[in-house]
Amino acid sequence: MLKIFKNFKGKEWIIFTISIIFVVSQVWLDLKLPDYMSEITQLVQTPGSEMSEILTSGGWMLLCALGSLIASIIVAALAATIAANLSARLRFKMFDKVQSFSMEEINNFSTASLITRSTNDITQIQTFIVMGLQALVKAPILAVWAILKIVGRNWQLSLTVAAAVIVLMIIVAICIVLALPKFTILQQLTDNLNRVSRENLSGISVTRAYNAEKYQEDKFEVANNDLIKVNLFTNRVMAMLMPTITFIMSGVSLAIYWVGAILIQNAALPDKMGLFSDVIVFSSYAIQVIMAFMMLVMVFILMPRATVAAKRINEVLDTKATIKNGTITQSPIGVLGEVEFKNVSFKYPDADDYVIKNISFKANRGETIAFIGATGAGKSTLINLIPRFYDTTEGEVLVDGVNVKEYDQKYLRNKLGYVSQKVTLFEGTIESNVAFGENGKAEITKNDVVYGVYAAQASEFVEKLEGEYEAHISEGGTNLSGGQKQRISIARAIARYPEILIFDDSFSALDYKTDSKLRKFLKKESIGTTMLIVAQRISSIKDADKIIVLEDGQMVGIGKHDDLMKTCNVYREIAYSQLSKEELAVDKEVACSEVTKEEVV
CATH class of the missing domain: 3.40.50.300 (P-loop containing nucleotide triphosphate hydrolases)
Incomplete structure (x- = not known):
């Protein structure tokens, strides 16, 4: 939790200091009231006292109450300002940090969890700060100051107040111990509910198409009920605190008057007046002490959940990126649009098997390199290594003769045109x-x-x-x-x-006619641009300079279309399964009008 407060800026610390000044002022004004009450009590019991003296003391009491009200309003406004600024800064830091994550880090947290951490968890911190600056700062000052005011006046009455405070602290400790472990679970269940809701909304068309509404409802109900059960447990435990505090507050007042009555009854006549005044003062200060602990309890209700939220936020902010940024911001002179894979192998984090194995090829400037293979052959994974969505496990990926790990990521990606x-x-x-x-x-x-x-x-x-x-x-x-x-x-x-265009199965939703027009345009207008194309249709890639055939992550063929038809069984099987009808669609295509860049502009 303390790491969160390191995000305070100079302005927040100034506001925090000012708020403490107003908190101290408020406590002083609140604790001044019993003094005036004692004074009024003595004036009432003293023969010869005038009404003007009583009214004067009463007027000062009213001014103290008004001053305390104004101070509390100012503290609330300052606390809200600090909390809003801090939460805004945390959200920006979270967003900025997630922007720097590779796919590995995003997958480790999950999208649903990152959304919950950026919204619900930061809201928990904001609520805690708003309450904390008003209660957490005020309560210890109020409790200590009030105790110091009554210590030494009467040990019997002091012991009564101390007993009440000890009982209250034991009850609060029990509640915190019972509830704290559940708050961690509560945030995890919130993540899960968010995930189920998000999944249902994004896939609602599939859900309706398969009449799976009941299945999704049951799934949501399980996640919702799990959250409800833990919420009910924590809320019931915490709900015990307020009635307990009220009971102790009423009980300590009753105990003070009861003990005070016994002391007054047994005291000598000259001492009765002083004891009566002490009982009034002790009763007022005891209520202030209990009120201080009640404020602390309110903070303790929020603190466990805020602590868990802070831990989850820090997990994101403290995550070290697995992909380190390079420093090169300029390609070697005379080299442009060149891509080379040297003995590249890759496996996903925590996976046992390699997705791609020992891939080597080179794409010179202006060449079109195509990748084809069955689903799961590793085509998309292969080209995702170029913009460094992941880093190679073994081998090197070179762009313009430089290992992509050495490039500044922003500069590297500005060289690419990527279609996911x-x-x-x-x-x-x-x-x-x-x-x-x-x-x-x-x-x-x-x-x-x-x-x-x-x-x-x-x-x-x-x-x-x-x-x-x-x-x-x-x-x-x-x-x-x-x-x-x-x-x-x-x-x-x-x-x-x-310099380099990457198409990751980006023509799958295009009809053959549009696909043909696009390829003709690219062939004529993109001279000098290196193109890497992942495709499922041979018609989209058969004119490529090199076609790389992948199977189970391994390269089983490389060459032009005609060569692969003769030498690669995997490619030939794919071609026979689709080429005949595609050739009819493409070969009979009427030559479309070729639009040049100059004509467009």
Whole structure:
């Protein structure tokens, strides 16, 4: 928990110091009230006292109460300011840290857990700070000051207050010991509920298609009930505290009056007045002491959960990235768009088997290298090593003759145009999605966006949308079809004018006609750009300079289409399963109009 407070900035410490000053002022004003009560009591019992003296003391009591109210309002406002600023800073740090994570770290935490840590856990910290600055700081000062006020006045009455405090502390300790382990479980169950809810919402179309609503409801009910059970246990334990405190507060007042009555009855006549005044003062101060402990209990109710939340936040912030950033920000002179794999093998963290084994090949500038193989052959894993989503287990991946581990990650990725297997679009417009990110050289202009859209064969639907390039795209691109989303994603990569274009099975949602048009455009307009293409359809890659055939993570063939048809059984089997109908679709295609960059711009 203390590590969280290291995120305080100078401004927060100044506000914190000011709030402590107001807390001390508030405590002083609260503890001044019993003194005036004692004074009024003595004035009432003293013959010859005037009403004006009683009213004066009463007026000072009212001023103290008003001053205490103002001080408490100021402390609450300052606490809210500190908590809001700290939580905002923690959210930014969490977001920034997750941005630096490789896929390994993200998978270690899970998306649902990272969302819960960035929202629910930080809210727990914020709530604790708001209450803590008002109660955690005030309570010890109030308790110690009140105890010092009554110590030495009367040992019998002091012992009564001490007994009440000891009983209260024992009860609080028991409740904390019972509840604390459950708060860790509570946050984990919140993660699980978040995961189930997120999974259901993202897969709702599949759920409905298979009439699996009852299955999902049962799954949610199990996760929800688990959370309810732990919540009920912790809340019931903590709920015992407030009635206990109220009982002890009432009991200690009764005990003070009972003990005081006995002492007054047995005291000599001259001492009775002093004892009566002490009973009044002790009763008031005892309530202040119990109130201080009640405030501490309120903090203790929040502290266990906030402590668990802080630990979970620190787990993310303290995670060391497995992928270290390099320092090179410039390619060797005369080398551009070159990719080479040297004896590359890779296995996922904590996995026993290698996903890809001993892969070696070289793509020269301007060449098109294609990868094909059965599902699970390691095609996507292979190309994901180039932008360093993962690092190789063995061997080297070189870009422009330099190991990718030595590049500054930002510089390396600015050299690439990457189209992922799973299309991701962001809420905004067509233009904002195509011009997404940066290319490391200059700002992506409207002309670049238009060129990318035409190159990806997306202009036919984009320019029919209301607003054209300013047309709205909803979160995840849910208002577009699969093929339209894929073409926007391809346009985003092309608009960067990268040295290396990576297509990870990015033509799967395109019809054969659009696929053919796109390949012809790329072949003519992307001269000098190295292209790495993962594909399932041979028609998309048969004109590639090199086709690499993968099976069980191993390279079983490399060469042109015609050569592989003669020498590679795996490739030949894939070709025979799909080539005949595709050749009909492609060979009979009427030559489409070839749009150049100059014509588009």
